[in-house]
Amino acid sequence: MSLNVLLQHWERVHMDVKSFNSSSFVDPLKNCLYNVEGWKTRRLEVIDLIYSVETSICIFTEVGEQGHDFKISDYNTFYQTGLNRSGGVCICLGKNLKGVEIDSSIPNTVVVDIYGLSEPLRIIGIYWAASQQRNLMDLSNFVINNTLIAGDFNAAAMDWGSPTDDNRSFLLKEWIEENDLLYDFWFDLQKSITLDDWYKLYIRFLGAAKNRVTTWKNKEKFRPALPEFIRNKLKELRKVRNNYYRKRRYDIDNEAERILLRTLNREVQADIANYRSKRWSNFLEKIQESKTKNDVNFWSHLGKLYKQKSLPFAKLKVNNKIISDKEVIAQELYKYYTDQFQPPYIDRNDPHDSEIENEFQDILKSFSNSMEIEQTNIKEICYAIKSLKPKKSAGYDSISNFMLKLLPPGYLQCLWNCFNLWLKECRFPHDWKVAKVISLNKLKTGIPSSDQTRPISLLATHSKIFERLLLAELFNSNKSFVNLSRNTK
Structure with missing residues (x-):
């Protein structure tokens, strides 16, 4: 798949299926890396993650001793034990992919070859525990073309966003350079085209990637100010009031509904008063907590109380006419x-x-x-x-x-x-x-x-x-x- 085709696919991810023919696009291969920190206690969370991201390849690190029981429907699992009860790596492949495990005999390391794609792909899942002594040259024999290495290396480097550098990051960088594992696509692309064209393509890629990973949800324009249980009571109160006035119009005896209406009205008013009082108390507590930290947080919390929000508008008045399109x-x-906002007019005849x-x-x-x-x-x-x-x-x-x-x-x-x-x-x-x-x-x-x-x-x-x-x-x-x-x- 070329870059242009991939960007077109990402840019139209959230379009209406009827208005977009996706038959000409190949669904990109998606993979997920996640540090489980114990399969026994976080099993449901991991399963929800797998089905929410809809990925075909999952690499899980630090799954623990229960990795042998790492079974997920519609996925084939490959597990390798660690050096302690917290270690262990597991690779899950969707059953639409054919995977063959390569025997590495290295703790906390799983090597799987994937077939059935346009090109064969090798996945290496690694967990490098902080107390583990690992010789990275042992992995060099398993690195071939089209190899994806993913895992938790417990390495810190300032180039990777960490506050400091450690010795493990230097070893990892040297091993990456020796095996030529980095594929600088954008850096190589910059050498083949002009910088202006590269920047336009780079901007388009970031915008398409944002559209690809963004989850769109239908949201109400205004968030309700009252909790759900009070809103439900208000709905019930509205039904009882309408029924009461309907019977009253036709002179039907409705004494029971009158009492019920009065009782519900009092309950709702009391709940709203308690809710507002509790919310105001929480607001004052936050102000007091922020005041103990610094004055900036205090005034930021206090400013939210008096900040006026601009109301959205869907219509505009033009020459005594109202337009809505x-x-x-x-x-x-x-x-x-x-x-x-026109630019100022300069009169050459004016001396000034x-x-x-x-x-x-x-x-x-x-x-x-x-x-x-x-x-x-x-x-x-x-x-x-x-x-x-x-x-x-x-x-x-x-x-x-x-x-x-x-x-x-x-x-x-x-x-x-x-x-x-x-x-x-x-x-x-x-x-x-x-x-x-x-x-x-x-x-x-x-x-x-x-x-x-x-x-x-x-x-x-x-x-x-x-x-x-x-x-x-x-x-x-x-x-x-x-x-x-x-x-x-």
Whole structure:
């Protein structure tokens, strides 16, 4: 399966089956790695995980001594014991795959060859306990083409997101390099195409991967403020009230329902009062707990009480008319915002405007002639990504800050090449100048008009990183220029 076909498949995962013909796409092979920490106590959790992710290959580590009883319907299991009662590795293959176990005689290691695919695949499941002494060269004999190695190595490396490095990570890195196990697809792809084309493909891949792993659920627009048992009582109260007034209209004796209605009304009012009192007490306790930590948490909790939320709107008022079609609303808002945020008009005949424009052009020439922006490094990119808030809101490219914080180190090397090219060319990519605009309603009630909405622009996340790098370079250059000018005086 080519990359373009895979991305098209991922981009249309959540589309309506009737509107999308998936017969031309091959379902990608999915695998799951999970540290069980005891099959006896977490058996049901593991089974739920397997059927929820709908994967064909599962690698489980630290299954314990009960790994011999590791049986799951519709799956074939291959188990290898560990050095203690907590060890053990198990590989589960769907019965649609044909698997043959390779005898390795290595504790905490399972080697399985899978047939029936377009190409044979070898799976090596490993659990490297913290107290286990393992010679990685023993695994080199089992590494062939199309080998997937997965497991828990208990190794810490800063390149992998850990706070420190340990000796095990150095041994593991040396073994990976000696056996040429890393396949730097994106790094190799960057050498064959231009950096701009690579960046567009990389952005498309991240957006498609997000769409692939996102679980979409139907959710109500407004979350109920009352718990379920009170809502059920309110429904029952509404039924009794309607029945009571219906009989009262036709002069039917309904004394029993009158008493029941009064009793239910009192119970519901008491439950609502108790619920609000309990919720207010919990809120005050949280404020008190946050006050003991620091003032920032205190005011953040207190600010939630007075924060006004913008109400969603599905209609728009235009020239005494009300429109409800989403595309028409988007077009009307686009026209309004375009008129509001037009670039300033410069009159060349006006001496004031002409003078300002000439000064601006002189400043641009001085910058272009005297300033050279230095190239950035991977450490600065890592620092810029860490400084971003872990928000999940995304711009037009569907990439959020939360996603960038999870990027592997290999992607940062490729981004470093792109950023340095754009810094060298003094160029800001055109796609970053496009923003995703969300309109918020200013009104608390009623249907708003275009001038009663507030636009929020969501920019591309990579542009924020590039701007931070550029700001740091400009700050350092300007700082050295100021120091030089002070020394010359």
